[in-house]
Amino acid sequence: MAEIAIRNVTKTFHDRARARDILAVDTVNLTIADHDFVCLLGPSGCGKSTLLNMIAGFEKPSTGSIEVGGARVERPGADRGVVFQQPTLMPWLDVADNVAFHLKLKGVRRRGRREQAQSFIDLVGLTGFERHFPSELSGGMNQRVGIARALLMNPRVILMDEPFAALDAQTKMEMQEELVRIWERIRCTIVFVTHSVDEALVLGSRIAVMTRRPGRIRDDFAFDLPRPRDVTSPAFNDAKRRILSLIRDEAATARRAA
Ligand SMILES: Nc1ncnc2c1ncn2[C@@H]1O[C@H](COP(=O)(O)OP(=O)(O)O)[C@@H](O)[C@H]1O
Ligand SMILES: [Mg+2]
Numbered sequence: 675m676a677e678i679a680i681r682n683v684t685k686t687f688h689d690r691a692r693a694r695d696i697l698a699v700d701t702v703n704l705t706i707a708d709h710d711f712v713c714l715l716g717p718s719g720c721g722k723s724t725l726l727n728m729i730a731g732f733e734k735p736s737t738g739s740i741e742v743g744g745a746r747v748e749r750p751g752a753d754r755g756v757v758f759q760q761p762t763l764m765p766w767l768d769v770a771d772n773v774a775f776h777l778k779l780k781g782v783r784r785r786g787r788r789e790q791a792q793s794f795i796d797l798v799g800l801t802g803f804e805r806h807f808p809s810e811l812s813g814g815m816n817q818r819v820g821i822a823r824a825l826l827m828n829p830r831v832i833l834m835d836e837p838f839a840a841l842d843a844q845t846k847m848e849m850q851e852e853l854v855r856i857w858e859r860i861r862c863t864i865v866f867v868t869h870s871v872d873e874a875l876v877l878g879s880r881i882a883v884m885t886r887r888p889g890r891i892r893d894d895f896a897f898d899l900p901r902p903r904d905v906t907s908p909a910f911n912d913a914k915r916r917i918l919s920l921i922r923d924e925a926a927t928a929r930r931a932a
Contacts, residue, residue, distance in 0.1 A: 677831060677863045678706040678729060683738035684888075685724050698724045700888035702738075706880075708830075711857055711864045713878035715871065715917070721889025722867040726833050729865060730756050743830050752776070755829035759836045761820030763808040769795060770804040773822045794822040797856060814845040821853070825860065834866045838873070850876050854901050871917050875910060876903055883920055886928060893920055 685699040699721040706712050716722050727733040729740055731750040740747045742754060750756075763772045771778070773794055774787035782790070788804075795804055798818040808816050817837055824832055838846045854877065857864055868874050874881050875897065882894040899909050 677708040677710070677743060678704070678865070679739075679741040680704040680706075680725075680729070681739050681741075683725070683728065683735045683740060685721070685728065685733065686736045687724075697888040699728075699735075700890045702889070702891055704882060704891060704894070706863060706865065709861050709863055711854075711877060711879045712866065713874035713881045714865060714867045714884060715874040715881055716869065716884030716889060717886055717921075718869055720884050720887050722869075722884060723835055725889065726756075726835050726865065726867050729831070730754055730833050752827045753830045755824030755827055755832045757817075757820050757824045757832065757834040757837045759839050761808075761816045761823075761837075763816060763819055763823075765808050768805050768807055769800060769811070769819055772808070772819050773826055775823060776827055790826065791822070794825050797825065797859070798822045799852065812845070814841055814849055817841065817849060818852075821856070825856070825862075829862060831863045831865065834864065836867055836869070839868075839870075846873075851902060853877065858901075871914055871921075872905065875899075875913055875917075876905065881913075881917070883917060885924055892924065893917075 680702055683699060683702045684697065687696045687698055689696050702725060714722050714725065724733060728735050729742065729747065731747045731754065764775065767775070770788055770791045774791040777787045777790060792804070795801060798821050800815065800818050800822065803811065803815065808819070811819070820837070838849050841849060850873065866877055878897055880894070880896050883892045884890065885892045897913060899913070903910060
């Protein structure tokens with residue numbers, strides 16, 4: 675079943691200061707299967723966040739439509755968990771209260787909130803840090819809190835916007851491995867935005883390569899290399915070569931057009 679169906683989606687922003695329209699996303703068609711782990715790969719400014727924000731319901735497509743689980747996306751919803759580059763935690767709440775934040779909004783009592791939060795705190799490897807505050811945690815740990823918070827609502831889909839981009843190389847690698855482990859456990863659908871070819875290849879079971887702005891889908895392929903993936907293996911490097919050559923072609927085309 676198609677979990678996410680993106681049909682002929684374009685997005686135009688109006689740039690008021692310059693009194694002109696900016697075409698950010700151009701005629702994107704993408705169908706994402708249930709349980710898939712899709713990486714949207716593209717250079718910065720190509721429209722990745724815009725596309726993700728439209729799936730999340732934060733932005734509306736200018737034309738075309740997006741469906742999640744068969745229902746048209748009109749606004750944000752509990753069926754879609756979102757993880758941002760910065761985890762946007764509440765600094766005055768401890769880990770457990772941050773993870774359970776949505777439950778508080780729903781009126782669930784403190785004890786129930788703590789209980790539900792605990793299994794997700796355990797899942798992301800933060801057992802023992804329930805009473806810590808965001809300022810007492812590392813960047814990687816704060817990002818784990820953001821992931822636990824997104825998982826808590828048992829969403830069908832997790833939307834992740836460069837969640838590990840601000841982390842150091844080693845923490846990033848650990849978080850990538852952890853995310854794959856979590857995905858294998860809970861089997862939700864993940865759409866993961868990144869500008870890193872390596873990250874897309876470490877994570878994705880499918881990789882959609884976007885062009886520069888206006889963002890279009892340049893290539894889209896399944897990548898079923900077994901996990902954990904060996905980044906030095908021939909299969910990994912074959913796929914990397916394929917993507918890099920696409921990117922080079924694209925850059926050359928852009929230079930000729932300029
Ligand atoms: N709210 C907005 N108003 C005007 N322009 C925007 C807005 N959001 C994004 N853009 C423009 O749309 C393009 C794509 O942005 P974005 O989706 O953030 O790219 P990416 O996430 O790939 O780096 C950029 O040129 C950006 O300046
Ligand atoms: Mg972005």
